[in-house]
Amino acid sequence: MHPSPVFPAYRDGDPSPAVALAARRLIRTFGQGEGAVHAVAGLDLELAAGSFTAVIGPSGSGKSTLLHLLAGLDQPTGGSVRLGRTELNTLDEDALTALRRDQMGFVLQDFSLLPALTVAENIDLPFSLGLDPARRDARWRDHLVGALGLGGLLGRRPGQLSGGQQQRVAVVRALAHRPAVVFADEPTGNLDLATGRRLLSLLRGLAAEQRVTVVMVTHDVAAAALADRVIVLSDGMVARDIAIAGTTSAEDLAAIVVAAGGDR
Amino acid sequence: MTAAAAGPAEAGPAEAGPAEAGPAEAGPAEAGPAEAGPAEAGPTEAGAAKAGPAQAGTAKAGTAGTNADGRRTAAWCVALGAANSTFILVVTGLLEGRLERVFTGGGVGPGAFAVLTLLRVTFLIIALVVSTVVTTNAYGIVAAGQARLIALRRLLGAPAAAERRRLVRQAMRQAVPLSLLAAVVSGLACLPMVNALLARSHAPGASLGDLTATLPAVAVGLLVHLVCVRWAVTRGYAPVLARGPVVALRVADDPGHLAAGGDAGTGEDGRRRASRWVRVCVGIAAGTGALALAAAVVTPYAVLPGLVAAGFAAAALLGSADRVVSGLVRGLTRFARPGGDLDIAGRRIRQNSLRSSRAALAVAAGVCVVTMLAVASATALSTAQGYFASSAGLVSQIDGIVLAGSVMISMTALTSALGVITTISHGLRLRHREIALLRVVGQTPRQTRRMIRAEAGLLSGGGVLLGLALGVAYGWFGAQLLLSKASHRPVLLPVIPVPVLLAAAVAAAALTWLASAWPARQALRRTPIRAYLDA
Numbered sequence: 085m086h087p088s089p090v091f092p093a094y095r096d097g098d099p100s101p102a103v104a105l106a107a108r109r110l111i112r113t114f115g116q117g118e119g120a121v122h123a124v125a126g127l128d129l130e131l132a133a134g135s136f137t138a139v140i141g142p143s144g145s146g147k148s149t150l151l152h153l154l155a156g157l158d159q160p161t162g163g164s165v166r167l168g169r170t171e172l173n174t175l176d177e178d179a180l181t182a183l184r185r186d187q188m189g190f191v192l193q194d195f196s197l198l199p200a201l202t203v204a205e206n207i208d209l210p211f212s213l214g215l216d217p218a219r220r221d222a223r224w225r226d227h228l229v230g231a232l233g234l235g236g237l238l239g240r241r242p243g244q245l246s247g248g249q250q251q252r253v254a255v256v257r258a259l260a261h262r263p264a265v266v267f268a269d270e271p272t273g274n275l276d277l278a279t280g281r282r283l284l285s286l287l288r289g290l291a292a293e294q295r296v297t298v299v300m301v302t303h304d305v306a307a308a309a310l311a312d313r314v315i316v317l318s319d320g321m322v323a324r325d326i327a328i329a330g331t332t333s334a335e336d337l338a339a340i341v342v343a344a345g346g347d348r
Numbered sequence: 349m350t351a352a353a354a355g356p357a358e359a360g361p362a363e364a365g366p367a368e369a370g371p372a373e374a375g376p377a378e379a380g381p382a383e384a385g386p387a388e389a390g391p392t393e394a395g396a397a398k399a400g401p402a403q404a405g406t407a408k409a410g411t412a413g414t415n416a417d418g419r420r421t422a423a424w425c426v427a428l429g430a431a432n433s434t435f436i437l438v439v440t441g442l443l444e445g446r447l448e449r450v451f452t453g454g455g456v457g458p459g460a461f462a463v464l465t466l467l468r469v470t471f472l473i474i475a476l477v478v479s480t481v482v483t484t485n486a487y488g489i490v491a492a493g494q495a496r497l498i499a500l501r502r503l504l505g506a507p508a509a510a511e512r513r514r515l516v517r518q519a520m521r522q523a524v525p526l527s528l529l530a531a532v533v534s535g536l537a538c539l540p541m542v543n544a545l546l547a548r549s550h551a552p553g554a555s556l557g558d559l560t561a562t563l564p565a566v567a568v569g570l571l572v573h574l575v576c577v578r579w580a581v582t583r584g585y586a587p588v589l590a591r592g593p594v595v596a597l598r599v600a601d602d603p604g605h606l607a608a609g610g611d612a613g614t615g616e617d618g619r620r621r622a623s624r625w626v627r628v629c630v631g632i633a634a635g636t637g638a639l640a641l642a643a644a645v646v647t648p649y650a651v652l653p654g655l656v657a658a659g660f661a662a663a664a665l666l667g668s669a670d671r672v673v674s675g676l677v678r679g680l681t682r683f684a685r686p687g688g689d690l691d692i693a694g695r696r697i698r699q700n701s702l703r704s705s706r707a708a709l710a711v712a713a714g715v716c717v718v719t720m721l722a723v724a725s726a727t728a729l730s731t732a733q734g735y736f737a738s739s740a741g742l743v744s745q746i747d748g749i750v751l752a753g754s755v756m757i758s759m760t761a762l763t764s765a766l767g768v769i770t771t772i773s774h775g776l777r778l779r780h781r782e783i784a785l786l787r788v789v790g791q792t793p794r795q796t797r798r799m800i801r802a803e804a805g806l807l808s809g810g811g812v813l814l815g816l817a818l819g820v821a822y823g824w825f826g827a828q829l830l831l832s833k834a835s836h837r838p839v840l841l842p843v844i845p846v847p848v849l850l851a852a853a854v855a856a857a858a859l860t861w862l863a864s865a866w867p868a869r870q871a872l873r874r875t876p877i878r879a880y881l882d883a
Contacts, residue, residue: 157788157877178792181876185790192880196785200692200699212692213790257789 104133104168104297105154105265111162112149112320123149125320126163133264134295136288138308140341141317147301148193148269150317154299155188155267156180167265185210186219189258191268196254197242204238207257215261225260231286232256233279247274255283259290266290268300272307284310305341309334316344418489421770422519423526425486426577428766429479430527431534432759433569436475438538439756440468441562442554443545466651467749470826471756472569473659477666478713478760480576482767485706487519487584489774495588502593512582512589519581524574531570535559545751622667629664633657637825644832654829658822665818666709670701673708676810689795693802700775704807707771711811711856712818714764717757718852719819720826725750726843727827731835768811768856769863772804776867783871784880793872800868801861808860812853820844 112124123146131137139147152158154165156172165172167187172180190196197206205212207229211220229235232252242250251274258266266287272280284307290296291312300311308314309332316324323344326332491498498511536559543553637657643650665672674697681694697704728746776783783796791799824842831840871879 152877158875178794181787181790181792184788190788192785192788196788196880198782198785200696209786210790212688213786213795214792215790 102132103130103166104135105129105131105299106166107150107154107163108166109163110150110153110160110165112146112153112158113161122320124153124160127321129154129315129322131297131299133297134291135313136291136298136311137300137313137315138311139299139301139315139317140303140305140308140337141323141344142341145317146320147317149320151267151269151299151301155190155265156184157190182214185213185215186261187264189261189263189266191251191254191258191266191271193269193273197250197257199242201241202238203234203240203242203245203253206242206253207238207260209257210261219261221260221262224262225256228256228259228286231282233282248276248279251275252279252283259286262294263296265297265299268298270302271300272302272304280304280307305338306334309337316341318344418486418491418493418774419522421766422483422486422490423522424766425479425483425763425770426523427526427530428759428763429475429483429577430530430570430573432475432479432763433472433573434531434534434566435538435759436468436471436756437565437569438535438559438562439542439752441565442538442542442558443752466655466830467753467756469655470658471753471760473662474713474717474757475760475763476572476576477662478710478717478763478767479573480580481666481706481709481713482763482770483577483580484583485710485767485771485774487581488587488706489584489770490519491515491585491588492774492778498585498588499593502589508589508593512585515585516578516581520574520578523577523581527570527574527577531566535562535566541755545755626664626667629660629667633660633664636660640829641825644829645838646833648830648833650832651826651829654825658825669705669709672814673705673810674698674701676708676813677704677806680806680809689799689802690806693799693806696779697803697806704775707768707775707807708811708814710764710767710771711808711860712815714761714768715812715815715852715856716819716822717760717764719816719849720823721750721753721757722845722848722852723820723823723842724826725753726845727824727840728831730843731827731831731837731840765859768808768859772807772860772863773867776800776864776871780871780879780882784876787872787876788880796872797868800864800871804860804864805857808857811860812856815856816849816853819849 107127107129110124110127110129111122114121114123125146127150139150141147149158153160156165156167156175160173167183170183172183175183197203198209201209207225211217229238232255234249234252234256237245237249237253242253245253251271255268255271258268268287271283271287275283287298287300288310291298298311300307302308309328311328314324314326314328314332314337315322316326324340326337326340328337494515498515502508502511539554539556539559546553634657636653640650640652640654640657643653677694677697681690684690684694725746732746783791783800786799787793787796820842824840827842828840832838873879874882
């Protein structure tokens, strides 16, 4: 229904490689010596282009840290992350930032909006920061705004919105420029059931119809059950890697997650 | 707290409500100083974070760092304020009686006593206003560091009024001995300085006995200073105490939360009350100012109503500083590209207009005092040279006044410099999270630095313009009132010494620039997500 997104990162060589995102021997350690915490402990992962992956696991299993590393928001202590054909750790800060801006979209765990800007301006932020204006697509943006029930709120400021509304604005911002990869940390955390479902089916549609690679961290097994693939993390490692394909129920998934957590 | 003691700042409830003010008093933008949370990590941790490991406990260390910073700044502000008012009172006190020698002028101009009283009161008021603004900022920093703790205490049952009393008591226990110490040091330092000034005009030097004679005045000055400090403390803590505990907690957690949404409701009332006050002040200032100007043709004692007018004008400005600064910034960014660095910087300043206006006010105060003195003396000198046959006496008298004035404003300028540094760097520190967010969404380090520079540039630009305009107006006003009768001219043309003003403007801009460089580096030191999560 909508034209495919552009994937400039993939332009060199294969126009759409099978692997959109790959992590190799990824390590992230906080602290040193006795008190060191290995949030991500030598993890290998490959995510196919156009896949919808849920990362799930007990608190402190390294879900958010993994997401930050994959998105190039944090520097790994060891190992590497590759987006398309680009090794993230070969880039300097400016280039990495530009890559993030052009190729990725994020929904952070809390409402990450600038209070000084209106909703519309917050959504347009990547463009004010230098994103190619050719990528602007008003129809797509309006579609997102409508689908997430934000119509009529564009002129408001974040402070005048509820938590759920703010989170949905952050979602629109993450998707409006048609990024190749979308990262979402607990995107349904502040949403009511119906809105949460709408958001999940939107993400699913992006992956299925537009080959956007979606990575979502969540606590909610019902949300995770809607993904193509569920990665269960435990102690910074992949404990289970489940291809769901709509066959695993939330109850089964919950049992698997609890079992994985019990390994600790 | 008495109205008189608090000085002109008292008159503007927008910036400056009395301590007991209800929730209506807390304008929306006042979320400013509370917007902290654990902001800053020490340089070592920041470096380590970039390198990779060593992160645990950063947030905690950050809180402690901000708080220690704030406390140190507050202590400096209080001490400098006490030293300044003591300095002014002692210098003018010691000069009294020896003035005929210092100012060897003839029978023209007002009596030395009037000049001295004028200098004393004017400079004292300026010093108090500047140090109060700066101290308020400093306590804003302290309050920001404690915002979470205070909010939690209130959530667990400590009433806001009790918390306020506790915090004020805590602050005053530090401020009182510090002020006394600063006053003693400053008072003793005055003696050799004044003696050097007296020796220049071959007058007999002042003794330690003369110094003790200034004690009553100094004591009154210190008392007023401490009242101002107390007011500054309550003002600094107001954002954390004015709202309900849950909101206070949210303010501590999420800086931007109230900045926009709080606009409705509580803010309006306070705003309306504030603008009424400002209108009253403007009216009084205009009335007494006109009276003074009319009287100046007959008597140099017109400076007395003139002083009242100047005081109310300053109060009106303080009361409407956020709107004035917003307007200035809007003007400066009028032709900026929408959505560009300058535009966003301007809007962020206007969004946090109260906090930003304090930074701009600190710049303006410093530029204003220097400009005022420069314009007044240049105007007076040119008048003296142009309209008196034997002007040598008057020129020397004006020279003496300018010298004494320069000495007296030096410390006020220093206070304002401290204010510029603390408010700018503090403001940036409070926005580490916002800056981190921009980086997450795609702002490159270069863009970040450019944005911070744009903001610092706008603030200093606005402050310098405001300071220059005020300084020229006040300087001319003073010269006009003092010399109109003596020179038999109903209107003196203001003389504007461009090099001096340029130097003041450049110094202020450089200071703002420097003050923003360090926090900018700090903000960029860590990876975006670390900066975001720890902020």
